[in-house]
Amino acid sequence: MRQSEKLSESETSLGGSNDAPHLNEIEVSVFGPGYGESILIHVGDNEWFIVDSCVTPSKEPAPLVYLRQIGVDPAISVRQVVATHWHDDHVKGIAKTFRACSSSEIVFSEALKPNEFLTIVEAYSKRGMMESSGVQELGEIIETLKERKKSPKFAIADRCLWKNAESALGSVEVHSLSPSDASIVLSKMEIANLVPHEKRPKERVIAQGPNHTAVVLWIKIQDIAILLGSDLENSTNTSRGWIAILDSTTKPDGRAQIMKIAHHGSLNGDNLQIWTDMLTSDPIAVLTPFVNGNVYLPTENDCARISSRTSNAYATAPPLVKKKKGRPQVVEKMLAETVISIREIAYSTGQVRLRLKPTEKAIWDVALLGDAKRVETIYPLR
């Protein structure tokens, strides 16, 4: 099934048009070229969910910019803000997002539950030596929780995070499919290593290692399911990563029509069994690119692999967008003599927007906004 494609009305503004989805219309919007990603889901009845955060060139959280553009008040309409993991490229702007969504819950990975993680946040967000760290985002969220006297919610494999049995679209459920128990145990050890140690320098804390604790979400609206893969990767240990989800006998039933592809389309975030066991045939798959040093995702091979699995694969932007800052020529000349490479970290101008009125038709409307494009066109044929 080939989806109907609508091209962007504007290549610069998020959202393209200013119309909010109808109360009985599902929307899945994926934002983010280059660095960071965020997913916004309308489950009907003006109830929205925000998963992760990235920012626009003006450093405003992309989902907030879009919601305001289409006339939705995030303070009353957003039910949950989910931080799937605490890597910088997924939490940039999430504190501001949560603050604006004043009636929402915040959801973290269960892997962050150990008290040692709070110690890291307390130490680095208040006594650290540099701004702009992901830890500071989490520190600000904790401040907001303190003000609101609210508790966070923690996501773990096969937990129902939210349910509304009486939505305009019928029953709506949000489930987390990860992290697994084994991933949480491993994460505790990693977090212990990040706790400040006496007489060690106050370096910037950097979350490293494979993304085995990321929260994968399964959103079910009536009989329509959406799978959001976060950055979850495969593991050689079958009790962690995608294999743990695929082997779970307690996860929700059904097959998803839409998947946010895990880990920017990389091979280690993919598993054939996801496509055969958890998705409908020829599903809509959306990815966000990632560029870090000489790592560009998705690669040409990734695009070929994904395109062989579905004819409906989209990217919010190609990974090769290089933007130069408007600097004096003399500075550019000196930079060329000094650095091996320098590139602006692209902020969210790309959006893939999917909409469906399940009561009227069975085909999703796909809008490619900003830099968004089909995955098969990212690398031109040679």
Next chain:
Amino acid sequence: MSSRALQRAERISGRPLSEVTGTSDIAPQDWVESNGGLTNRRPLDDRLPVTGFSGIQQINLGASAELAKERDEEITPVLYPNVPVPQSRFVSLQKWEGAIQQISEDSFIAIVYDKTQFGADEEVEISTDEVSEGDLDLLRPGAIFYWNIGYHDSLTGQRTRASIIRFRRLPVWSKDEIDAAKREAERVGNLIGWK
């Protein structure tokens, strides 16, 4: 120097001030006054290396303030130009603050935050050759550095382009700070139900 003192200097010498000093492009506020109640802004030694100026003249040589007073003579000021002492300097064109993300054998990748103009952050790969030898042991993921690109003006007035990377020698965690963070984490954990 007050305009009255300037007028007095001109009157005593019988010449206009520009002629007395041998220059006409130094504004009066750049001069300091000396002798009999007039104050030197800088010690003499500091004035010695002044270059590029040949017009200093002492007016009414040999008249000390006391002698002048005894003779009921007017006290004559000695004028020195307040010309800045040339020194090497760095003219910054662009500044960043950076944090290392990854290190390879001969280069490192960092996210840099523009301190000169508002704009998006940047990712940069820099050869470790650009790092001074004294800072090499500070290269590790999470290390913070300041990066400055600009001109270096030498003592002799020569201008060269320069890129300066200076790693921050970070303070270390103290036991008190770690204990305080743990106590606060415990308190906050209880307060917001993070457990």
